[in-house]
Amino acid sequence: MRYLLVAAALCAATDAAKAPGAGAQYAVLRPALDEIASLRAHVDGGACVDDLGAKADAICAAAETHLLATGGDAKAVRDVERRLDALLRAVYAKQLRTARAAAVQTFRRSKAFEYDALVAAKEAFTGLAEASSRAEWTYDAAAAELEATFLAVSRASSLARDATIAAAQQRASVFAVLRKLVLELSAATAKRLGADQDCDAGLAARVPRTNVNLSGALARGKSSLQVSCVPDDSAALLGAAGFNKPRVGAGDLAVSYKTDI
Numbered sequence: 001m002r003y004l005l006v007a008a009a010l011c012a013a014t015d016a017a018k019a020p021g022a023g024a025q026y027a028v029l030r031p032a033l034d035e036i037a038s039l040r041a042h043v044d045g046g047a048c049v050d051d052l053g054a055k056a057d058a059i060c061a062a063a064e065t066h067l068l069a070t071g072g073d074a075k076a077v078r079d080v081e082r083r084l085d086a087l088l089r090a091v092y093a094k095q096l097r098t099a100r101a102a103a104v105q106t107f108r109r110s111k112a113f114e115y116d117a118l119v120a121a122k123e124a125f126t127g128l129a130e131a132s133s134r135a136e137w138t139y140d141a142a143a144a145e146l147e148a149t150f151l152a153v154s155r156a157s158s159l160a161r162d163a164t165i166a167a168a169q170q171r172a173s174v175f176a177v178l179r180k181l182v183l184e185l186s187a188a189t190a191k192r193l194g195a196d197q198d199c200d201a202g203l204a205a206r207v208p209r210t211n212v213n214l215s216g217a218l219a220r221g222k223s224s225l226q227v228s229c230v231p232d233d234s235a236a237l238l239g240a241a242g243f244n245k246p247r248v249g250a251g252d253l254a255v256s257y258k259t260d261i
Contacts, residue, residue, distance in 0.1 A: 029080065032063045036087045043094045048102075052095055052132035056088040085134075092132055096142040099128045104149050114157070118150055 036059065039049055049055065063084060064077050072080075103125040110117030125146055129139040204215035213228040 029063065029083070032059050032080075032084055033087070035059050036084070036091065039088075040091050040094075043091055043098065046098060048095050048098055048128060048132070049091075050131070052092060053134045053137070054131075056085075056092070056134050059088070060084050088134075089137065092134075092137060095132050096129060096139055099125050099132075100142055100146050100149070103146060104153065107150060108153060114154060118154070121150070122146070 035055075039052070039055065042049055060081055063080050067077055067080055103121040106124060107117050107121040110120065112120070126143070129142065133139060202215070202217040204213065206213045211229050215226045215228070217224045217226075
């Protein structure tokens with residue numbers, strides 16, 4: 001629809017210039033229309049025209065000067081100015097939309113803090129809009145739309161960030177519960193097995209002038225008492241304080257009793 005309006009304006013300008021008695025006006029509009037068409041093609045390609053406002057002023061001023069030089073009156077000058085300004089405003093509006101879209105993308109992709117990114121994107125848009133404007137043109141509506149878009153993007157980012165933080169907190173809570181359960185299980189296991197004791201100890205001795213050997217031990221938090229009685233034919237295995245030979249098996253013992261305390 002926008003292109004149809006621009007084309008219609010161009011056709012109207014051309015037709016008006018070609019009307020009877022408008023030869024001078026047509027000669028003035030033709031170069032200006034060519035320059036405007038070049039600007040429009042540049043903007044339609046997705047790029048922005050540097051200093052569009054100054055170039056628009058130059059196009060209008062050159063046309064008005066040429067028209068006056070060829071005998072045009074004040075009414076003809078105003079008519080040319082009005083027609084050219086309408087065409088240039090269409091290019092200006094398209095350039096503002098391109099600049100606004102670029103500012104939004106810059107804001108979204110920025111790695112800086114949200115406020116700094118917002119200020120930088122807004123300043124970039126404002127600078128380009130100022131350079132693109134003529135004295136009587138305003139970009140207030142485009143700036144308001146940009147502010148609304150920034151607000152929507154910021155809210156969406158905030159919601160996504162809050163959801164991410166909530167999910168991370170939930171995972172941290174689950175991990176904390178699991179860690180607590182593991183610690184409690186480890187403590188219960190250590191208490192059951194006595195693995196939390198600092199050290200183990202053992203003691204063995206033979207009752208003097210008897211074949212009875214007593215041994216006690218403290219291992220993994222549990223104490224044990226073992227009573228052994230050696231028959232007379234194995235008395236050689238006994239020493240002053242108990243067995244003095246290694247590898248004494250159960251078959252060499254007449255009686256062996258062990259209990260945990």
